[in-house]
């Protein structure tokens with residue numbers, strides 16, 4: 001790995017962080033006259049904890065990492081954007097990502113004026129590490145991997161990811177938004193072994209809190225320190241911090257949801273496979289299935305007219321003819337299957 005100083009943009013490396021009032025004082029006090037807040041309208045009058053100490057302690061215990069290895073963002077979309085702003089000099093550096101994958105990496109690259117180089121997965125959506133490494137040059141700062149991958153659903157092979165993590169001099173992002181639905185081990189266990197990885201997870205999927213906007217980035221303490229310098233000081237509002245904390249304390253509920261969704265996923269796959277219009281179901285480790293159908297556009301429009309919305313991936317590389325179907329409640333899944341069975 002290159003040194004962090006070589007990887008981080010010079011202006012960010014030398015940045016003096018904004019020191020907010022709530023950051024400067026830590027300890028016990030009862031009179032807060034330091035932040036120009038209104039003393040009335042509790043609890044919304046006070047700025048929230050900028051470093052989310054309580055919540056991170058709970059997440060750290062759950063995930064087996066140190067609180068200082070965690071950055072919490074407004075969804076994982078915030079750390080994705082911060083990765084560009086911290087590591088990538090606009091109009092000079094580039095990033096490499098697998099294709100197809102989550103669209104947000106490319107959007108953030110465009111917004112930050114950073115070249116986005118895509119490397120196609122194999123036809124079965126497996127990863128060829130050498131192809132990814134071959135696409136990198138001296139200005140490649142970050143490689144984006146997503147496992148289980150969206151929209152394909154499969155996990156990338158661990159040994160191939162490892163070749164990239166060990167063979168690349170820069171930062172490797174491993175987006176694990178769907179890890180709760182997979183039997184594959186998380187890369188979190190390797191966080192201490194590989195100082196160049198950033199693992200992303202989210203409360204938006206298995207945890208059922210997409211509306212609250214809370215994502216997690218896990219990395220070395222040195223990298224997390226830069227996330228904390230660059231993020232908005234009060235990025236996570238009070239209601240989000242409180243609600244996520246409560247849910248993290250109720251991890252068994254999340255595990256039950258996952259169990260239910262995995263059982264529904266098996267049923268969905270079996271039932272879809274019985275439909276003549278379904279040509280192929282790709283293996284999935286996520287809470288969705290990618291299905292190749294006779295005519296994706298026609299099927300998509302037919303379902304829309306029945307009030308059922310799936311994701312049409314027909315125009316995505318390697319996904320021609322494919323619909324991405326999220327696993328819903330048993331009733332919702334049955335509605336979809338019934339509608340598809342009635343399609344002529």
Ligand SMILES: *Cc1c(COP(=O)(O)O)cnc(C)c1O
Pocket residue numbers: 074075076077078102146150175177201202203204205210214215
């Ligand atoms: C849904 C998803 C996310 C989650 O984004 P949030 O901003 O946390 O809601 C991240 N990565 C991938 C690959 C996803 O599919």
